[in-house]
Amino acid sequence: MKRDLLDILACPMCKGDLTLEVFEEDEREIIAGKLCCKNCEECYSIEEGIPNMLPPDLRD
């Protein structure tokens, strides 16, 4: 995930703003990390560069 595309993301549940925590990053993108909603506090993982923004009840 590109850092500058964080600007377009919102929590899928409450549409709140997200905070980003980076675990791994290369020169192009964030490889692993976590996005958390400032409003409802739900968190979404970033794995191998792709954020999993599925609502909690639809995740595996």
Add this chain to the structure above:
Amino acid sequence: MGGVEGLYKDERSFWEDLRKDGDEVELKYARDLPDDTPDFILRTLISFEDDVTRFCFDGARGRVLDAGCGNGNLLIRSRRDSSGFTYVGLDFSRNMLDRAAARSKGLDGAYFYQGCVNKLPFKSEIFDRVVSSGVLTCLSSVEDARGALSEYNRVLETQGVLVVDFFNRASHFTRLRERVLGERIAPPEYTTHDEFKSDLESAGFEVLECRGFDYKPYQGYLFMSRWRHIIDPAFVQERISRIIESKVAPKVPSVNLLGYRIYVKCRKL
């Protein structure tokens, strides 16, 4: 597991469990075609997808969301003619997203997110265009489809363009299946142009243009594959259908509404 959530997970499991690879396989996945699909059908399908891509992406600029991008078939095609927009692909299947990401390596301005079309993980009014092909017809309920239209409206800029498709409940083929074969033909998989237009207008869109596809006397290779070699060995119905959808429908607007699959371009008011 039951109800709407169960149906959703079943649909997602189908896509997550597909494991074959290769460009030809990717094309078949997009339409759920059998492994022994003949070359003629694949060529027809490629031609159809090229037409759909032009209808969905021609004139696109700024930031474009492909809601339900699957394995990226439309993305790959859209990038052949134009790269004047940022492509954001969203799908509920990680397997399909990984395929799309792998196929788009080397293409600038393509980004992917795993998510659900009726709970989009995006801020409001940030896309210039939303394309959603073969998605609303797969949703579990009319409410889910309306929820997705509402979300598409929310994330689009005012005057932004939405392109979506539906299976026409009033097509000859659908009527045949409903009345002769006794199949259940119901929304959200099947709807009429008037019903779909009403849902789009309720969600805040104005319909600009329709484009019809699939005019086969009996719908396609997929459904008649066991008997195709006997009934239509020369693919006559596919040839006739392709001529109508590529040569006739673009010039005669009313013919578009007779197609089995109809793409609708509309604008957010």
